[in-house]
Amino acid sequence: MMNPGAAISSTLRGIWTAFLAAVARLDKSLSPHDTFQRIKQHTFTLSDSIYLFHILLAAFWLIILEAPFWLKFLIPTAFTTALIIPFTSQFFLPAIPVFSWLLTYFSSRFIPKDYRPGISVVLLPTLESVLYGANISDILTRWTHPLLDILAWFPYGVIHFVFPFVVAAFLWLFRPKEALHQWARIFGYMNLVGVLIQILFPCAPPWYELIHGLTPANYSMRGSPGGLARIDKLFHSNGYTVAFSNSPVIFGAFPSLHSGCATMEALFISHFFPQMTKFIWAYAAVLYWATMYLTHHYLIDVVGGSCLAVAMFHVLLPDEVKGPAATASPPNLVTGTRRSKYEIYDLDEPRRRGVNGGSIMRDAADYDLEELSDRESDDGEVDITYRSPVVPTPPHSATPLVKQISAGAKGDPKKNHRHTASIASLIRADERAEDGWSPIAQTFKLPPVPSRTDRSGEP
Structure with missing residues (x-):
């Protein structure tokens, strides 16, 4: 059995080899001419019209964005430059849905209050009680402990913001580039749809019910860190209090994008790295609990976010990355040693x-x-x-x-x-059997015995 030090060393060598192979696969061109040539050669289809939607959506948010003109001009200029340079476009083009989501999320605060829909305070706790027989999220928050606070804070307040980059890195290193492109595309669209639902259908989270009861809410209210305030107190800081108090989407309880992101990460990891399935779903289960324990979401929000992730994954994931293609390595990456058929199918080699x-x-x-x-x-x-x-x-x-015969050896x-x-003698045995001398005929016949005259060669 390999000792831990050797296992870690082997793992690091494998990651370094995959990194070198991934760098070798990158398009290192800095010439916009190459991008324009690809556009000329591209065959446009109806699906390409989605980019018109992104352009119109970005234009809307930039118009209502309360920022200096130079900043409004700089954002599209910098993004367009990144798209026309081949080296950067290979990352920015597939990530357009992600940037659309981020722009929508941070610019939604500038929507005039007169055009915003009313905030629902009672709907979510009522649905939770009707569908599940009790307010499950309220039950989970009645008993708290510092150890539980840390257990909930780490996946909700730390891993949630880092793990999308980890998934992207592993897909970039160990899977073909199509897998990374689909990750950016599907992950971005899921969050974009989720934020649009939160904007069009605002609902108060559980922390609002604990602080204000069921009184009507308005957009002038500030957000709350909920159970994360205990983390700020534990570490003598105010980072989460400041961040959640100034959140662009304060009343975005439904659907829970924390649970949606965790579900999407679990779906991608279990699809492209099946050996990690049980570990990634364990992380997702802990995060589901953390969202309710920290009073940020109801159970109905968690279910809604997970259902959104599952629907987007199965609808948008193309067939090109399903089946054996999901676990295929990049074309220039060779990892591990060649295994026999008994190792591949986990069988005992016969002796x-x-x-x-x-x-x-x-x-x-x-x-x-x-x-x-x-x-x-x-x-x-x-x-x-x-x-x-x-x-x-x-x-x-x-x-x-078969023994290799040395060069130059000659037989008799x-x-x-x-x-x-x-x-x-086996060739065309059936025809020879008709003559009565084939050694593999159905019934053996002795060849005719030559006479003394035939043996002597005399007529």
Whole structure:
């Protein structure tokens, strides 16, 4: 068994090898001319019209964005420049849905209050009680402990913001580029749809019910960190209090994008790295609990976010990255050693043994076909019909049996001719059987005995 130090060293070497292969696959061109050439050669389809939607959506948010003109001009200019340079476009083009989501999320605060829909305070706790028989999220928050606070804070307040980059990094290193492109595309669209639902259908989270009860809410209210305030107190900081108090989407309880992101991460990891399935779903389960324990979401929000992730994954994931293609390595990456068919299918390799417990096969050095054929040829042609398939001397390994003849070695032409004659006798045996001398006919017939005259060659 490999010791831990050797295992870590082997893992690091594998990651470094994958990193070098991934860098080699990058398009390192900095010429916009290459991008324009690709656009000319591209065959546009109806699906490309989605980029018009992104352009119109970005234009809307930039118009209502309360920022200096130079900043409004800088954002589209910088993004367009990144798209026309091949080296950066290979990352920014697939990530357009992600940037659309981020722009929508941070710019939604500037929507005039007169155009915003009313905030629902009662709907979510009522649905939770009706569907599940109790307010599950309220039950989970009645007993708290610092250890539980840390257990909930780490996936909700730390891993949630880091893990999307980890998934992207592993897809970039160990899977073809199509997998990374689909991750950016589907993950971005899921969050974009979720934020649009939160904007069009605002609902108060559980922390609002704990602080204000069921009184009507308005957009002038500030957000709350909920149970994360205990983390700020534990570490003598105010980072989460400041961040959640100034959140652009304060009343975005439904659907829970924390649970949606965790579900999407679990779906991608279990699809492209099946060996990690049980670990990634364990993380998702802990995060589901953390969202309710920290009073940020109701159970109905968690279910809604997970359902959104599952729907987006199965609808948008193309067939090109399903099946065996999901676990295929990049074309220039070779990892590990070549495995036998027994290791691939997790089978026990059979051990064939002879009568006395020895292996049937043996090394080619011990099993000399050339010498055997020579011995057979000494007494003339040997009929292969009666040749035993078992070698008299038991061999010792499964090494190929044919001995390599050294360069320049020459055999006896007569011996080779006599040895080949027994094999040639099998060719067109059915026709020879009609003449009565084929050794493999259904009924054996002895060849005609030549007369003394035939043997002497006289007429």
